[in-house]
Amino acid sequence: MVVREKIxxxxxxxxxxxxxxxxxxxxxxxxxxxxxxxxEDSMLIYDLKDQGGELLSLRYDLTVPFARYLAMxxxxxxxxxxVGKVWRRESPTIVQGRYREFCQCDFDIAGQFDxxxxxxxxxxxxxxxxxxxxxxxxxxxxxxxxxxxxxxAVCGIPESKFHxxxxxxxxxxxxxxxxxxxEMVAKKGLAPEVADRIGDYVQxxxxxxxxxxxxxxxxxxxxxxxxxxxRDLKLLFEYLTLFGVAEKISFDLSLARGxxxxxxxxxxxxxxxxxxxxxxxxxxVGSVAAGGRYDGLVGMFDPKGHKVPCVGLSIxxxxxxxxxxxxxxxxxxxxxxxxxxxFVATPQKNFLQERLKxxxxxxxxxxxxxxxxxxxxxxLTQLRYCENMGIPLMVIIGEQELKEGVIKLRSVxxxxxxxxKRENLVAEIQKRLxxx
Amino acid sequence: MVVREKIxxxxxxxxxxxxxxxxxxxxxxxxxxxxxxxxEDSMLIYDLKDQGGELLSLRYDLTVPFARYLAMxxxxxxxxxxVGKVWRRESPTIVQGRYREFCQCDFDIAGQFDxxxxxxxxxxxxxxxxxxxxxxxxxxxxxxxxxxxxxxAVCGIPESKFHxxxxxxxxxxxxxxxxxxxEMVAKKGLAPEVADRIGDYVQxxxxxxxxxxxxxxxxxxxxxxxxxxxRDLKLLFEYLTLFGVAEKISFDLSLARGxxxxxxxxxxxxxxxxxxxxxxxxxxVGSVAAGGRYDGLVGMFDPKGHKVPCVGLSIxxxxxxxxxxxxxxxxxxxxxxxxxxxFVATPQKNFLQERLKxxxxxxxxxxxxxxxxxxxxxxLTQLRYCENMGIPLMVIIGEQELKEGVIKLRSVxxxxxxxxKRENLVAEIQKRLxxx
Numbered sequence: 009m010v011v012r013e014k015i016x017x018x019x020x021x022x023x024x025x026x027x028x029x030x031x032x033x034x035x036x037x038x039x040x041x042x043x044x045x046x047x048e049d050s051m052l053i054y055d056l057k058d059q060g061g062e063l064l065s066l067r068y069d070l071t072v073p074f075a076r077y078l079a080m081x082x083x084x085x086x087x088x089x090x091v092g093k094v095w096r097r098e099s100p101t102i103v104q105g106r107y108r109e110f111c112q113c114d115f116d117i118a119g120q121f122d123x124x125x126x127x128x129x130x131x132x133x134x135x136x137x138x139x140x141x142x143x144x145x146x147x148x149x150x151x152x153x154x155x156x157x158x159x160x161a162v163c164g165i166p167e168s169k170f171h172x173x174x175x176x177x178x179x180x181x182x183x184x185x186x187x188x189x190x191e192m193v194a195k196k197g198l199a200p201e202v203a204d205r206i207g208d209y210v211q212x213x214x215x216x217x218x219x220x221x222x223x224x225x226x227x228x229x230x231x232x233x234x235x236x237x238x239r240d241l242k243l244l245f246e247y248l249t250l251f252g253v254a255e256k257i258s259f260d261l262s263l264a265r266g267x268x269x270x271x272x273x274x275x276x277x278x279x280x281x282x283x284x285x286x287x288x289x290x291x292x293v294g295s296v297a298a299g300g301r302y303d304g305l306v307g308m309f310d311p312k313g314h315k316v317p318c319v320g321l322s323i324x325x326x327x328x329x330x331x332x333x334x335x336x337x338x339x340x341x342x343x344x345x346x347x348x349x350x351f352v353a354t355p356q357k358n359f360l361q362e363r364l365k366x367x368x369x370x371x372x373x374x375x376x377x378x379x380x381x382x383x384x385x386x387x388l389t390q391l392r393y394c395e396n397m398g399i400p401l402m403v404i405i406g407e408q409e410l411k412e413g414v415i416k417l418r419s420v421x422x423x424x425x426x427x428x429k430r431e432n433l434v435a436e437i438q439k440r441l442x443x444x
Numbered sequence: 445m446v447v448r449e450k451i452x453x454x455x456x457x458x459x460x461x462x463x464x465x466x467x468x469x470x471x472x473x474x475x476x477x478x479x480x481x482x483x484e485d486s487m488l489i490y491d492l493k494d495q496g497g498e499l500l501s502l503r504y505d506l507t508v509p510f511a512r513y514l515a516m517x518x519x520x521x522x523x524x525x526x527v528g529k530v531w532r533r534e535s536p537t538i539v540q541g542r543y544r545e546f547c548q549c550d551f552d553i554a555g556q557f558d559x560x561x562x563x564x565x566x567x568x569x570x571x572x573x574x575x576x577x578x579x580x581x582x583x584x585x586x587x588x589x590x591x592x593x594x595x596x597a598v599c600g601i602p603e604s605k606f607h608x609x610x611x612x613x614x615x616x617x618x619x620x621x622x623x624x625x626x627e628m629v630a631k632k633g634l635a636p637e638v639a640d641r642i643g644d645y646v647q648x649x650x651x652x653x654x655x656x657x658x659x660x661x662x663x664x665x666x667x668x669x670x671x672x673x674x675r676d677l678k679l680l681f682e683y684l685t686l687f688g689v690a691e692k693i694s695f696d697l698s699l700a701r702g703x704x705x706x707x708x709x710x711x712x713x714x715x716x717x718x719x720x721x722x723x724x725x726x727x728x729v730g731s732v733a734a735g736g737r738y739d740g741l742v743g744m745f746d747p748k749g750h751k752v753p754c755v756g757l758s759i760x761x762x763x764x765x766x767x768x769x770x771x772x773x774x775x776x777x778x779x780x781x782x783x784x785x786x787f788v789a790t791p792q793k794n795f796l797q798e799r800l801k802x803x804x805x806x807x808x809x810x811x812x813x814x815x816x817x818x819x820x821x822x823x824l825t826q827l828r829y830c831e832n833m834g835i836p837l838m839v840i841i842g843e844q845e846l847k848e849g850v851i852k853l854r855s856v857x858x859x860x861x862x863x864x865k866r867e868n869l870v871a872e873i874q875k876r877l878x879x880x
Binding site for chain 1: 445446448460461462464465466467468470471491492493495497502523531533544553555557558561562564565568572683686688782783784796797800801807808810811812814817818819
């Protein structure tokens, strides 16, 4: 939890640095709002039991609820972040770091703007967060749905199969091309030669030079959708260079993103595996951040179909938690679970009243303090508790101290003790805490 | 959202000051885990549709999941806080500040300790939070389930009706005694003279002196349950006096708390109505924090019935949000929704590239910055945006500045502009922000 909190703080502070405001949308949506937004993944949605009233489902992500919010409130422009739980009916063991309930951190920019400026900012944010969290080297794969559509068209796939083929290609990060090809031919009814043509394309990846190369492709360059996508990607790389992050980005034609709602640029960040060091478990966590442009989703919720173009990203914090946790296990790092600064102790019996008065003084001064909930705790037990919990300071009150109007202040690590006048205690503690 | 965040921060920092660690339990529980824990309120639980696998329900509060967690993990001692959503099937309009989905902030102490020390700390925490939030004057009503049970027994209510009568009495904060009496007689089958005897008790409230007075009650003082409750309350008042908060506490025999799981001391904080000032909407929000001791709940989840005594509190942050929002509306206060510190602007066309390079420098230095997502925005539009959003600083780059290697730094409020060497810009901005 302490680690989670630090990671979330870091993510949210990055979102705020980019001018986003916080927005919280409800955990459930009308069932009908969620259907047909996710493609094959729709079967993973949790529905609520019909107990009278509307048919409700738990949110599957934070994007569809955001689009619904924009449409319902007729908001045409907004930059927001949302940290919240989402729910998916998955077996929790399939992939490390995937659970049925998990936390997502989303940032989205809604509104009609000049092309690729918000899109580039989203990628910049992903870079800032992944660098900031020091997860090791990473790469962001970028593609565009329109380029994929263009490829599908020039390969001769009927438009009705675009989404299904997209879903298959999306599995290329977990399955070999051979298996994906088999799925496209055997399950989705693609002719083998069409599948092979697709294979030639989707196995390409590179930098901005690959964009130029695709412009030269005699067939693809005749396709209007593909051309638009390629033009935007070129502009995107220009802006990413100005942002100083272009070397982290790879144009990857195998990136498809399973969800139906993307309409333009799509991206997904992966950690680059460093060979596991001796004694370390190898980490295998898939993508740690992803997103894209979804210009049609808000219009699906608007009674008149008014569109609001959107682009956004989602940080896969659960996977990041897993990685950081695993790392800490590997290096044997111990993390404090509480923030307690001072422990109020006594070596004597019948000193509960004095301890209670003393700790209330500390709390009222904003100092994080604990005591034993016992009338007569042993001093050794109190000392051990401080050591186990990593509490840095101990204040000790007994008969002697009470008589002299002092309190003993003990550094738990160094075991040094000094007597301090009671009226100066709070100031002395605050001084020590600010120094450490 | 900004207000919410500040309130939650304040609550969590108080929980941490008292040595609690954060713990997050899942949003849904096995349906069977939640049944028979909430009494009459059980009908407000949201169930999930049976989609294969276990029958699940959404959590109704954070207490039952915590107890389940303790039992499953065989944890015998823990001080934790949890900020999370809970769900109840209520019509959202009934009471101001009650919704179907809402945020709860819970603090609980589990473990076998000497009596009333953790209980007193819970009440101290409630006082610290309510004082800290400056919601105006408040009072915490305290009672004990064992005293209520004793009263029911001496009034001649059969034990099988204790829970039902408890639920009726719990409504005394919203209904008159006459209506509650009617419910007890007409719906719950109590004899009118028994109801009247209860009425004599539950209309009493006062300080520690009322505890003494109840000790003198010839019938009640013969009841073992009541005696235990009274002894604990006396001790509780002693500790609360040491904590300096006794004057905020009222022993109130009408306090019952509807939930079935309480076994000992119970409490509920209410704001004291100050007469609405001219032009202000009167605030009506019910209780803003509550809790109590539940020594039997963990045992209900343990296969062997091992008990772990617990005491805790829940801060009704949704109601607190409503109050603070209403107040801000009343005084016409405007709150910034973003934290952006600097806006990157240009007065000229074709300066997008320079703006992008500049803003990346600011982001990379940790400065919160925004720009317009337009190739050629008008300067006036950019200025107005800063004024509307309350952004304090503006940096302006144009041909002249580019040639001279400077950036114009403008204070939005004072409209003063100075030219600053580009290499000193970040330092100058950081200096100004730290001064303001």
